[in-house]
Amino acid sequence: MTANNGLKTQLEAACDDLWWSSESDYPVEVIWFAAPAESADGDQESLVRELIGCEGEVETVNIEDFFSRSTAPKSWHTAEDKAQISRLQQLKTLLQSALSNPRVYRCGEVEVSVYVAGYTPDGGIAGVKTTLVET
Numbered sequence: 001m002t003a004n005n006g007l008k009t010q011l012e013a014a015c016d017d018l019w020w021s022s023e024s025d026y027p028v029e030v031i032w033f034a035a036p037a038e039s040a041d042g043d044q045e046s047l048v049r050e051l052i053g054c055e056g057e058v059e060t061v062n063i064e065d066f067f068s069r070s071t072a073p074k075s076w077h078t079a080e081d082k083a084q085i086s087r088l089q090q091l092k093t094l095l096q097s098a099l100s101n102p103r104v105y106r107c108g109e110v111e112v113s114v115y116v117a118g119y120t121p122d123g124g125i126a127g128v129k130t131t132l133v134e135t
Helices: 003-015 045-053 065-073 080-097
Strands: 017-020 025-026 029-035 058-061 099-105 111-119 125-133
Touching: 003 029, 003 080, 003 125, 017 080, 017 125, 025 058, 025 125, 029 045, 045 058, 045 099, 045 111, 045 125, 058 065, 065 099, 065 111, 080 125
Parallel strands: none
Antiparallel strands: 017 025, 029 125, 058 099, 099 111, 111 125
16 A cells, blocks of 8 residues: 555544534545646646636635634533544644644635645645635
């Protein structure tokens, strides 16, 4: 098994039955793109924009800031909530350790497509995606 296959398997296991809660709950899913040909700009944001097909403005967010709101324990959290928080923290750690230059990309308004992506060891782009509802 190659390092990339191992990483993809780890991401799939981390995302299995994992949900992101905003004003609605959406699944967290793996994204995986083979090493792409360079875009016109050659930078990660341009590559991600091309791969995800975002036609609007792409906002880049710090990965710590993005995860902090959903991984902060609250007194009212149930055991199930705490388990999801723990899994989100583990996912963040995996993304930060396995991918180079991981970033969060947001596309859209109200129903926001979110991609947490970075480079795989072979130059592909991988990570996770979900949807946030923000009214």
